[in-house]
Amino acid sequence: MSTTADHVEHADHDHGDHGDHAPEAHAHEHKPDSYYVKIALILAAITALETSTYWVDFGAFFLPTLLILMAIKFVMVASLFMHLRGDSKIFSYLFYSGLILAIGVYVAFLATFRFFAST
Numbered sequence: 001m002s003t004t005a006d007h008v009e010h011a012d013h014d015h016g017d018h019g020d021h022a023p024e025a026h027a028h029e030h031k032p033d034s035y036y037v038k039i040a041l042i043l044a045a046i047t048a049l050e051t052s053t054y055w056v057d058f059g060a061f062f063l064p065t066l067l068i069l070m071a072i073k074f075v076m077v078a079s080l081f082m083h084l085r086g087d088s089k090i091f092s093y094l095f096y097s098g099l100i101l102a103i104g105v106y107v108a109f110l111a112t113f114r115f116f117a118s119t
Helices: 004-015 021-025 033-054 057-079 089-112
Strands: none
Touching: 033 057, 057 089
16 A cells, blocks of 8 residues: 555656746746736727727728728737747647638628628
8 A cells, every 4th residue: 555645756756847947938928917908908999999980980991990900809819818929830820810711701791792882
């Protein structure tokens, strides 16, 4: 039978000590709270711009403005809050190709219903 001390020592050995490199590997992920507050304020300003399209007439620039603002917010959230900036490039490729695909499908959907045609 093993003692509790043997079990704890064995458990530590199984999970391993990450050594000195662990804090360096995750150093880019731990930003100060003020950084995230600034990003949240920028996202709030972009959202305010998006909602202003209800009251301000953007004319023909209405849809492109909304699509561009949406894309900016998506990239900011994905790269900053989801930490894609520090991850493997394959994750960035998957997220951003999904964004491009979504915009393409949405524009094709609107074109099907002649949304862009002036009446």
